[in-house]
Amino acid sequence: MVIPVHDVNPARRTPYVTYALIAANIAVFLITPGTLTGGSGLSQLCHLQAFLDHWAAVPRELIHGQLPTTVPTGDVGVGAGGPGCVVGPPGYDKSPQLSVLTAMFLHGGWVHLLGNMLFLLIFGNNIEDRLGHVRYLLFYGLCGYAAAYGFALVNADSGDPLIGASGAIAGVLGAYLVLYPKARVWVLVPFLIFLPLRLPAWIVLGFWFGLQAVYSSGTGVSEAGTVAYAAHVVGFLAGMLLAWPLRRGTPPPPEPRGLLWGRRAGHRW
Structure with missing residues (x-):
């Protein structure tokens, strides 16, 4: 796995939408139950479950429209089996279609959040620069919806909540691969130490997509059931498809000079 830290592809305009996202x-994330208070007690778990049931996307709801008749209320009670989360009729009206949008702003932890935001910061500015602010925001949303519904189609009976901006950001990566395949990206490669290298975007993003495709099949990863790798794959392909008509009119990134592959390049003879 490589960690991108910077791309050599300056944008012409300030990426206000990327910063706003x-x-x-x-x-x-800061208002998500448990983020600031920490703790992992039963009460915190019940509040988090109630929060996710309300705002997260659920494949069964997206595909079949099956909204639950009882949901966690956020309270703790004691039943025959001991302490647990109290359930009852939902005190809100939930739109499965709108839940895809709200789910795109929910994250399961600091690592999940910061990893997504790092990729969005590095690659989002150039896609926003190419599309313009409004079209970029629409593009981001379309990729997020495509990723969520694509994942839901292959997990139609799942009642597990789907959260995260990964699907939409995967679309940004797919568009970047189509529009700027030769742009150089500084990455850190874990090899005894973190080795800095400057690689073409097609290698960095192609490798990332390949891992997501393999992991989506459940191969080579133990937590394939908790990470929506299929959503990453669908979002990436959606981003490529949407960006494809723009590839001919996209100016190439500047040719980098100086450091190459982590070392200073010599003169050519």
Whole structure:
């Protein structure tokens, strides 16, 4: 696995939408139950379950429209089996279609959030620069919806909540691969130490997509059931498809000079 840290592909305009999306994701994460208070007790778990049932996307709801008749209320009670989360009729009206949008701003932890925001910060500015602010925001949303519904189609009976901006950000990566395949990306490669290298985007993003495709099949990863790798794959392909008509009119990134592959390049003779 490689960790991107910077791309050599300057943008012509300030990526206000990318910055706003990052700020919104962080703000929502900070108000998610348990983020600031920490703790992993039963009460905290019940509040989190109630929060996710309300705002997260659920494949069964998206495909079949099957909304639950009882949901966690956020309270703790004691039943025949001991303490547990109290359930009852939902005190809200939930739209499965709208839940895809709200789920795109929810994250399961700091690593999940910061990893997504790092990729969005590095690659989102150039896609926003190419599409413009409004079209970029629509593109981001379309990729997120495609990823969520694509995942739901292959997990139609699942009642597990689907959260995260990964599907939409995967679309950004797919568009970047189509529009800027030769742009150089500084990455850290874990090899005894973190080795800095500057690689073409097609290698970095192609490798990332290949891992997601393999992991989506459940091969080579133990937590394939908790990470929506299929959503990453669908989002990436959606981003490529949407960006494909723009590839001919996209100016190439500047040719990098100086450091190459982590070392200073010599003169050519």
